[in-house]
Amino acid sequence: MTKRIIVDPITRIEGHLRIEVIVDENNVIQDAFSSSTLFRGLETIIKNRDPRDAGLIAQRICGVCTYSHYKAGVTAVEDALGITPPLNALLVRSLMNIALILHDHVVHFYTLHGLDWCDITSALKADPAKAAKVAFKYTDYPLVAGEDELKAVQKRVTDFVKQGALGPFNNGYWGHKTYHFSPEQNLIVLSHYLKLLEIQREAAKMTAIFGAKQPHPQSLTVGGITSVMDVMDPTRLAEWKFKFEKVADFVNRAYYPDLVMAGKAFKDEQSVIKGCGLTNFIAHEEILLSKDHNLLSSGVVLNGDLNKLYPIDENLIKEEVTHSWYQYENTKEVQLQPYDGQTNPNYTGFKDGKSIGPDGKPIQTKLLDLEGKYSWIKSPRYNGMPMEVGPLASVVVGLAAKNPYITKIATQFLKDSGLPIEALFSTLGRTAARCIEAKAIADNGLMTLNSLIENLKSDKATCADYVIDKNKEYKGRYIGQVPRGMLSHWVRIKNGVVENYQAVVPSTWNAGPRDNKGQKGPYEMSLIGTKVADITKPLEIIRTIHSFDPCIACSVHVMDTKGNKIGEYKVDPAFARI
Amino acid sequence: MERQTKDNALFEQISQRLERLSKLSPHNQDKDLNTQLSKKGINRRDFMKWAGMMTATMALPASFVPLTAKAAQIANRIPVIWLHMAECTGCSESLLRTEDPSIDSIIFDYINLEYHETIMAASGYQAEQNLKNAIAKHKGNYILMVEGGIPQGTEYFLTIGADGHTGAEECREAAQGAAAIFAIGTCSSFGGVQAAYPNPSNAQPLSKIINKPIINVPGCPPSEKNIVGNIMYFVMFGTLPAVDAYNRPMWAYGHRIHDLCERRGHFDAGEFVQHFGDENAQNGYCLYKVGCKGPYTFNNCSKLRFNSHTSWPIQAGHGCIGCSEPNFWDTMSPFEEPIGNRLFHTSYDGIGADKTANTVGTVILAATAVGIAAHAVVSSLVKNKDEQ
Numbered sequence: 032m033t034k035r036i037i038v039d040p041i042t043r044i045e046g047h048l049r050i051e052v053i054v055d056e057n058n059v060i061q062d063a064f065s066s067s068t069l070f071r072g073l074e075t076i077i078k079n080r081d082p083r084d085a086g087l088i089a090q091r092i093c094g095v096c097t098y099s100h101y102k103a104g105v106t107a108v109e110d111a112l113g114i115t116p117p118l119n120a121l122l123v124r125s126l127m128n129i130a131l132i133l134h135d136h137v138v139h140f141y142t143l144h145g146l147d148w149c150d151i152t153s154a155l156k157a158d159p160a161k162a163a164k165v166a167f168k169y170t171d172y173p174l175v176a177g178e179d180e181l182k183a184v185q186k187r188v189t190d191f192v193k194q195g196a197l198g199p200f201n202n203g204y205w206g207h208k209t210y211h212f213s214p215e216q217n218l219i220v221l222s223h224y225l226k227l228l229e230i231q232r233e234a235a236k237m238t239a240i241f242g243a244k245q246p247h248p249q250s251l252t253v254g255g256i257t258s259v260m261d262v263m264d265p266t267r268l269a270e271w272k273f274k275f276e277k278v279a280d281f282v283n284r285a286y287y288p289d290l291v292m293a294g295k296a297f298k299d300e301q302s303v304i305k306g307c308g309l310t311n312f313i314a315h316e317e318i319l320l321s322k323d324h325n326l327l328s329s330g331v332v333l334n335g336d337l338n339k340l341y342p343i344d345e346n347l348i349k350e351e352v353t354h355s356w357y358q359y360e361n362t363k364e365v366q367l368q369p370y371d372g373q374t375n376p377n378y379t380g381f382k383d384g385k386s387i388g389p390d391g392k393p394i395q396t397k398l399l400d401l402e403g404k405y406s407w408i409k410s411p412r413y414n415g416m417p418m419e420v421g422p423l424a425s426v427v428v429g430l431a432a433k434n435p436y437i438t439k440i441a442t443q444f445l446k447d448s449g450l451p452i453e454a455l456f457s458t459l460g461r462t463a464a465r466c467i468e469a470k471a472i473a474d475n476g477l478m479t480l481n482s483l484i485e486n487l488k489s490d491k492a493t494c495a496d497y498v499i500d501k502n503k504e505y506k507g508r509y510i511g512q513v514p515r516g517m518l519s520h521w522v523r524i525k526n527g528v529v530e531n532y533q534a535v536v537p538s539t540w541n542a543g544p545r546d547n548k549g550q551k552g553p554y555e556m557s558l559i560g561t562k563v564a565d566i567t568k569p570l571e572i573i574r575t576i577h578s579f580d581p582c583i584a585c586s587v588h589v590m591d592t593k594g595n596k597i598g599e600y601k602v603d604p605a606f607a608r609i
Numbered sequence: 610m611e612r613q614t615k616d617n618a619l620f621e622q623i624s625q626r627l628e629r630l631s632k633l634s635p636h637n638q639d640k641d642l643n644t645q646l647s648k649k650g651i652n653r654r655d656f657m658k659w660a661g662m663m664t665a666t667m668a669l670p671a672s673f674v675p676l677t678a679k680a681a682q683i684a685n686r687i688p689v690i691w692l693h694m695a696e697c698t699g700c701s702e703s704l705l706r707t708e709d710p711s712i713d714s715i716i717f718d719y720i721n722l723e724y725h726e727t728i729m730a731a732s733g734y735q736a737e738q739n740l741k742n743a744i745a746k747h748k749g750n751y752i753l754m755v756e757g758g759i760p761q762g763t764e765y766f767l768t769i770g771a772d773g774h775t776g777a778e779e780c781r782e783a784a785q786g787a788a789a790i791f792a793i794g795t796c797s798s799f800g801g802v803q804a805a806y807p808n809p810s811n812a813q814p815l816s817k818i819i820n821k822p823i824i825n826v827p828g829c830p831p832s833e834k835n836i837v838g839n840i841m842y843f844v845m846f847g848t849l850p851a852v853d854a855y856n857r858p859m860w861a862y863g864h865r866i867h868d869l870c871e872r873r874g875h876f877d878a879g880e881f882v883q884h885f886g887d888e889n890a891q892n893g894y895c896l897y898k899v900g901c902k903g904p905y906t907f908n909n910c911s912k913l914r915f916n917s918h919t920s921w922p923i924q925a926g927h928g929c930i931g932c933s934e935p936n937f938w939d940t941m942s943p944f945e946e947p948i949g950n951r952l953f954h955t956s957y958d959g960i961g962a963d964k965t966a967n968t969v970g971t972v973i974l975a976a977t978a979v980g981i982a983a984h985a986v987v988s989s990l991v992k993n994k995d996e997q
Contacts, residue, residue: 037771038733042726047769068773070766071695072809073802081943087930090939091802094699094830142705146730187717196688196721202728202739227707227714236919243925244915245706245831246699248879250925253944254887259890341663376809378765383772389734397773421914494886572733584697 032056035386036563037396038572039068043143045095046583048542050572050605051386051399052558058566063551063558065542065576066406067583069357077532082108082252082524084501085532090247092534095584097246097564098131098238099513100534100585103520105251111507111524112253112499114178117492118322120255122483123241123262123321126271127248129476129515130237132318133278134245135514136422136469137234137286139580141227143164144462145220147574148293150210151200154217155189157181162215169288175226176219180413180517184222209303211296219292223285230281237274240267255494261494272480284468287444290466294448294459301562302571303458303578308556310312310335310474311416312458313343313540317512320478326471327425327512329433331413332448340431345510347414348519348535354544355409365547366412369533370506371519379404391567408583410543410552411535419553420516420540421579423464424528426455436471461578501527515582516540536585554579620673623846632917634929653691663708688751689840690743690783691725691793693774693900695767695803695812697759701727703830707837708917720840723751737770740779745785752843753787755780758796758803758812766810775819784819789843791824792816793836795932798855799826802947805938816856825856829932834913835861855935857907866903869911883927885945890926900945908933 033056039049047069053062089104090097096403103126109116116124159181168175191197195519218347223275235245241258242248250258261267292518297303311333330342349366358377359367367373388394399405410417420425429437444467445452454460491603505524510517516537523530543552551559554576561571657674663926664674691701705712705728716722722729724736731739743751759777760766760882767776792798792815803812816823826839839858842850848853850858867873875881877896883889885899895901903911914921922929931941940947 039771040726040732040736040769042729042732042736045727046768047693062863068768069695070760070810071803075807075809076802076805078937081946083945084942087944088805091637091697091699091829092778094697094702097697097699097702142728151730188631190719196723198716198720198722198786199725201723201729201731202735204735206671210644225713232706232708232917235915239916239919241918241925243922246702246831249927249930250926255886257885257890259926260888260893261920261925263891357960380765381768388773389738396771466724492886493890493892494884496886498882536900567734 032400033061034566035384036566036569037386037398037399038505038569041573041576041581042195043146043577044252044292044583045093045587046581048576048581048583049399050204050554050558050576052563052569052572054563054566058563060126060558060561061570063555064401064405064406065544065552065554066278066399067408067542068405069584071584072535074532075430077104077529079528079530080145081112081408082522082527082529085522085529086251089250089532089534093308093582094246095135095290095582096131096513096515096518096536096585097347098127098248099518100126100241100520100536101202101248101251101512101535102510103509103518105253106509106511108253108524109507109508110509111505111522112497114254114495114497116255116495117490118486119483119490119493120495121319122479122486123256123493124251125479126483127131128318129240129275129472129479130234130271132472132514132597133275133282133476134231134234134238135580136465137227137278138231138279140289140462141220141224141315142231143580144574144577145224146200146203147570148210148297149217149220149224150205150207151188151203151217151221152205153212153214155185155192157185157214157218159218159224162218164220165213166288169292170284172284173288174284175222181218181222184225185218188221188224194281204568207570208564209300209570209574211300212292213296215294216292219288220306223289226281226285230278233274234278237271239272239276240274243405250573252494254497255492256332263487263491268480268568272477275476275480277408279345282452282469282473286466290463291444291447292605294444294450294454294463294598298450298461299453300459300522303574304451304454305457305508305560307419307456307458307461307553308559309417309551309553311418311426313341313413313418313517314421314424315510315512315517316430317437318472318479320475320483321482326436326438326475327468328387328429328434330428330432331418332424332427332431333416335427337427337431338492339555340428345508345519348411349415350409350411350533350539351546352404352409352533353547354404356404357409358508366415369508369519370523370531370533371521372531372533374409378406389567406542408539408543410546411540412546412550415548417543417546417550417552417556418540420537421457421461422516423461424513424516425512426464426467436475437467437562440467440470440474444573458575458578459508463508465580499527500557504530513537515580517584534585536580536582538582538585541579542581542583610753615674623673624801637838642925675779675995687840687843688721688723688742688743688747689725689754689757690723690751690787692776692779692783693726694755694759694780694797695810696794696796696801698756699830700756700796701725701835703833704836706916707833710837714854715837723747726942734771740783741927744783746905748786750788751786752840753783753790754793755815756793758810759815759818760798760810761813762811762869764876768791780818784821787821787823790815790819791826791839793825793826794831795829798827798857799935802831802938805936806930821896822849823856824852824858826861827857827933827935828854828908831933832910832913832915833917835909842971853907857933861909862907862933863911864907864909866908866911867905867924870903870923872923885926892928896926896928898947899928900930900947901943902931902937902944902948903929905939905941905948906931
C-alpha cells in the first residue's frame with residue numbers, strides 16, 4: 032500500500048517549493064515530484080525595454096543570487112552587441128562574483144541547511160569543555176569553539192529556549208533519528224551558525240564595496256562598471272582584501288572542518304549517502320583569476336564517468352514544458368532553444384485526493400496532477416538529457432578536467448573525511464562539494480585582486496564604448512557558473528529594444544519536472560530510494576532537497592499574456608493611482 | 610518653545626507606551642536593564658551607542674535615547690510574522706544584513722520571529738502549524754510584515770501549503786489579528802517588479818488585498834535600517850508613524866535622495882558625468898545626465914547608505930533608479946537616461962508615450978522632471994561659460 036507525502040512549504044530556501052513523494056509500506060520513496068508554486072513572469076517584463084535595463088530587471092529574478100542575474104543580463108547584452116569590457120571591469124566583476132559565491136555557500140550551509148544536520152536541542156546537553164577538545168580533531172585552529180565561547184553560546188541559546196518563545200527554531204525535527212552529531216559536535220556547529228550571521232554581513236559588504244549594495248548591487252553597466260572611484264581607491268581595495276581574509280578564515284576554520292566532521296558522522300546514514308540517481312553533470316568555467324585564467328572549469332560529465340569530459344555545445348541547451356504549466360504554440364518542437372523560447376502559461380491546477388496528514392493519518396488534500404502538468408518550472412535538457420548543475424557538477428567537472436585547484440581540495444576532503452570518491456555522488460557529497468568550491472575560492476581568490484592591482488598600474492579603463500543601432504538585429508547570451516550552478520541568459524534585440532529574453536537558471540535544471548520521455552530531473556531522482564524514518568517528520572526529504580540550495584523564484588518563467596500586444600502600452604488607472 | 614512642548618508630549622507618550630508594553634506577558638522576569646544586557650552578552654556601552662544611532666535615525670531628540678534603549682530591551686515581547694509572496698527574497702536578505710542591532714540579537718533578544726520561511730527550522734505541516742499557532746496565540750498583538758507582490762485574479766499564480774491555499778488568502782488571514790502591518794519592499798508596497806508592464810501575473814500591492822492601514826517600506830530592497838527602524842518605531846509609539854501620500858514613514862522617506870546627495874555640489878556647479886567611464890566619472894561628478902533619478906526619489910539612502918554604511922548606488926557611480934517610488938520600473942526607465950530628456954515610456958520605443966500623462970502622479974513627476982532638467986541645463990551652461 033503506497034502513501035503520498037506532501038511537504039509544502041519547503042522552507043529555508045528562496046521562493047516557493049512543494050515536494051510530493053510516494054512511499055511503499057516500508058516508507059521507502061518510490062517516486063518523487065518537484066513543483067514550484069509561484070509564477071512571476073520577469074522575462075516577459077524585460078521584453079520591449081531598453082537593453083541597458085535588462086540587467087537591472089533580470090537581477091530582480093532573485094535577491095539571493097542577486098549579483099548573478101545582474102551580471103548575466105548585462106553580459107548577454109554585451110555579447111549581443113559584440114562588446115568586450117576592459118580588463119579592469121572584468122576583474123572587478125569577478126571580485127564581486129567571488130564575494131557572492133563565498134557569501135552564498137556559507138549562508139547556505141549554516142542558515143539554510145545547517146539545521147538539517149545540527150540538532151539544537153542536543154547541543155544544549157553538550158559538555159563545552161569536551162566540545163572544545165573535539166573541535167581540535169578537525170582543525171588545528173578552531174574558530175569560536177573554545178570552552179568559554181561554547182559555554183556562552185550554550186547559555187545564550189538555553190536562556191532563549193527557557194523563555195518559551197523559540198522563534199525560528201520552533202517545531203523543527205529535533206530529536207530525529209537521522210541526526211548523527213554528538214551533543215558536542217552539535218554545539219560546535221551551533222556556535223558556527225551564530226558566528227556566520229556576522230560573517231555573512233562582512234561577505235555582503237565585499238560585494239557592496241564595488242557594487243553599492245547587496246542584495247541588488249548597482250554598479251554594472253553595459254560595457255563595464257561604474258564604481259570607478261572605489262576601484263581607484265587603495266583603501267577600498269584594502270577593505271575588500273581584509274573582509275575577504277575574514278571570510279576565507281571562516282571557510283578554513285569553521286566551514287571546512289564542519290564538513291569533514293559531517294562526512295565522518297554521517298558516513299553510514301543511508302538517506303544522505305545513497306547515490307543521487309542522476310549522474311549527468313554540466314558546469315561552466317568562471318571566476319577570472321587573471322587575464323585569461325579561470326578558477327572553475329567547463330564541461331559535461333555523463334553517467335558519473337570522470338574519465339571522459341565533453342565540451343559544452345550551447346546549441347544543445349533546450350527547455351520543454353510537457354509537465355510544466357505552460358504550452359508551446361505555433362511549433363511542433365517539444366523542446367525549444369532559449370533564443371526562440373516561449374512561455375505561455377497554461378495552469379491546470381491540483382487534483383483532489385488523499386495524502387498523509389500532519390498526524391500520519393490519511394486526509395483529503397490537494398495533490399499534484401502527476402499525469403499532467405504540475406510545476407511552474409520548465410525542464411531544461413542538454414542534448415535531450417536531464418543534467419545536474421551546481422557546486423557538485425563544478426567539482427565533478429573539475430575532477431574530470433584535472434583542474435588543479437578543485438582536484439587538490441576535493442582529494443584532501445576525501446582523505447580528511449575518510450569517504451570514497453563515490454560518496455561525492457550523494458546528498459552528503461553535494462553539500463561537501465559546495466564547501467570544496469568555497470575553499471577553492473577562499474584559497475585562490477586574492478589572485479583576482481592582485482591581477483586588478485597590477486593592471487591598474489598601467490590601465491585606467493573601466494568602460495567600453497558602444498552604440499545600439501536601431502536598424503540592426505542582435506542576439507547574444509551569457510553562460511557562466513554562479514553559486515547554484517550553470518546559468519545562462521539569452522537575449523535578442525530588435526528596433527533598439529529587447530525582442531526576446533530567456534533565463535535558463537540552475538534551479539530550473541535541478542528542480543524541473545519530468546519531460547515527455549518521463550525522464551526525471553535531479554531533485555526527483557535524488558529522492559527515490561530514500562527511506563523516511565517518520566512520515567510525519569520527513570527530515571530526509573528536506574535535507575536532500577536543501578543540499579541543492581533551492582532558489583525557486585529564479586526558475587519561474589515567463590508568459591506572453593494573450594491580449595497584451597507588445598506594440599501597445601497601456602497603464603491601468605488602478606495602478607497609476609497607487 | 611513650542612518644539613520643546615511637543616517633544617515633552619511625545620516623550621510622555623512613548624514612556625506610557627513602554628509602560629504598557631512591559632506589562633504584556635513578559636518572557637523575562639528580570640526587569641533590570643543591565644542584568645538583561647549582560648545576560649544576553651551585550652556590552653552596555655555598545656548597546657547605548659546603538660540606541661543613540663537608532664534615535665537619530667528616527668529623527669528624535671537625543672533625550673529620547675534612554676527610551677530607545679528601553680524599547681529595544683522589551684521589544685522581544687513583540688511577535689513578528691513575516692510572509693513571502695511573489696518576491697525574490699531580497700528584502701529578507703537585506704534584513705539579515707542588519708548590524709546594529711545584529712540579526713542574531715534581533716531574533717534572540719528583541720523580537721519573537723514566529724514565522725519567517727527563509728530562516729525557520731520547520732517545513733511543511735510543521736511550518737503551517739507555526740503560522741496558525743502564532744496568529745491564534747498573539748491575536749491583536751503581532752506585527753505582520755509582508756514581502757512580495759500578491760497575484761490577484763489568477764491567484765493560483767501563488768499557492769502555499771498542502772491544501773494549496775493562495776498567497777492572497779494567507780495575507781488576509783494573517784492581517785486580521787495584526788496590531789500593525791508593514792509592506793516590506795517595493796513589491797508589497799506597490800506591486801514591484803512583477804507588476805511592471807505588462808504585469809503578467811497581475812501582481813498587486815498588499816494594500817489592494819486587505820482593508821487595513823498599511824505602512825509601506827519600499828525600496829528594492831529597503832535598507833536594513835529602514836526595515837529594523839520600523840519595528841522599533843512601532844515598539845516605541847504603539848502607533849503607526851507619520852506617513853506621506855504613499856504611506857511611507859516620513860522619518861525614512863521624508864527627503865529626496867537629491868537633497869542630501871554627496872554629489873549635489875557637482876550638480877549645482879554644472880559638473881556632470883557625460884557617459885560611464887569618462888574622466889568626469891573618475892572625478893565623481895553628478896550622475897544626472899546618465900540617468901540618476903535622485904531628484905525624484907524619496908528615501909534616506911544618501912544619509913544612511915546600505916550594508917552598514919558601506920556604499921550606495923550614487924557612491925558606486927551608477928545613479929539612483931528610483932526604486933522606492935511607485936511604478937518606478939515603468940516611470941523611471943530607461944534607467945541610464947535622464948527623465949528630463951525624454952517623454953515617458955520610451956522604454957517601449959516611444960510608443961504611446963503620452964498615454965500616461967493624464968495620471969496625477971506622473972504629471973507631478975513630469976513637472977519635477979522639467980524643473981530639474983532646466984536647472985541641470987542652466988547650471989551646465991553657466992559652467993561652460995566659466996570655462997570659456
